[in-house]
Amino acid sequence: MPTVSVPLDGDLAAQLAALGVRPGDVLIVHASLRAVGPVDGGARAMVDALRRVLGPGGTLVVPAFTPENSDTSPHYRERVDGLSAEAREAVRASMPPFDRDTSAAPSMGRLAETVRTTPGAGRSGHPQTSFAAIGPAAGELLAGHRADCHLGEDSPLARLYEADARILMLGTGFDTCTAFHLGEYRRPDPPRRRYRCVVTRGGLRQWWEYEDVDLDDSDFGGLGAAFAGAVGEGTVRTGRVGSAPCRLVRLTPAVDFATGWLAAHRQVRG
Numbered sequence: 001m002p003t004v005s006v007p008l009d010g011d012l013a014a015q016l017a018a019l020g021v022r023p024g025d026v027l028i029v030h031a032s033l034r035a036v037g038p039v040d041g042g043a044r045a046m047v048d049a050l051r052r053v054l055g056p057g058g059t060l061v062v063p064a065f066t067p068e069n070s071d072t073s074p075h076y077r078e079r080v081d082g083l084s085a086e087a088r089e090a091v092r093a094s095m096p097p098f099d100r101d102t103s104a105a106p107s108m109g110r111l112a113e114t115v116r117t118t119p120g121a122g123r124s125g126h127p128q129t130s131f132a133a134i135g136p137a138a139g140e141l142l143a144g145h146r147a148d149c150h151l152g153e154d155s156p157l158a159r160l161y162e163a164d165a166r167i168l169m170l171g172t173g174f175d176t177c178t179a180f181h182l183g184e185y186r187r188p189d190p191p192r193r194r195y196r197c198v199v200t201r202g203g204l205r206q207w208w209e210y211e212d213v214d215l216d217d218s219d220f221g222g223l224g225a226a227f228a229g230a231v232g233e234g235t236v237r238t239g240r241v242g243s244a245p246c247r248l249v250r251l252t253p254a255v256d257f258a259t260g261w262l263a264a265h266r267q268v269r270g
Helices: 012-019 040-056 074-080 085-094 110-116 138-142 156-162 180-186 220-230 249-270
Strands: 026-031 059-063 131-134 166-170 193-203 204-213 235-242 244-250
Touching: 012 235, 026 040, 026 085, 026 110, 040 059, 040 110, 059 110, 059 138, 074 085, 110 131, 131 138, 138 156, 156 180, 156 249, 166 249, 180 220, 180 249, 220 249, 244 249
Parallel strands: 026 059, 026 166
Antiparallel strands: 059 131, 166 244, 193 204, 235 244
């Protein structure tokens, strides 16, 4: 796995280019700006640098997930842990319904929120696992995100797979690599469960329940380590942007590897 050396105090765009981000790429980014360190201009400067390297033909994609509007999410379980039944119901009653145009995605971080709110950015319509994107491929990537398909064939992840997108882990690890979830859908007979979230229908706030694949990222760190150790040169590149250790990963082989690894590993794990 090649290692790219980039200056800690150099221009952000130059560091991203040295890592391997190219003009015209379709790039999904997971970012910890805290890991990057102080950046003059903050998240906006980082988004501008990414778009400058991608150029007018490139498309920048981020997860814009909203677990805050669901009472079946880990976010909700953590929020209500230890609360009385009455207090839990008050939390549920206060949850805002998903709105594609206005619902914030605070748990996705500052860079994702900056992309989501950039003029011209689009967003897919899933009430819990939407994606935001800006660039010429955004419309095609975001279209057709079925509300009962978090991260499977009818989601932007499948479109990113078809586009041979790249994943930029900007100070984050494989444990948060959303693309691996597509491998969960593609393994034989994945387990399913019920989900529930708040939506607006006919102008009214209401709860909506649906069934989908049981998403589980608890072993993604081990999956990522196995993938990085198995692939050839060029599939995973490593380096630094600011103070952050970073990886640039080809999404399609990552999903293909995850599909087989998860089928074998989770079958053994039971």
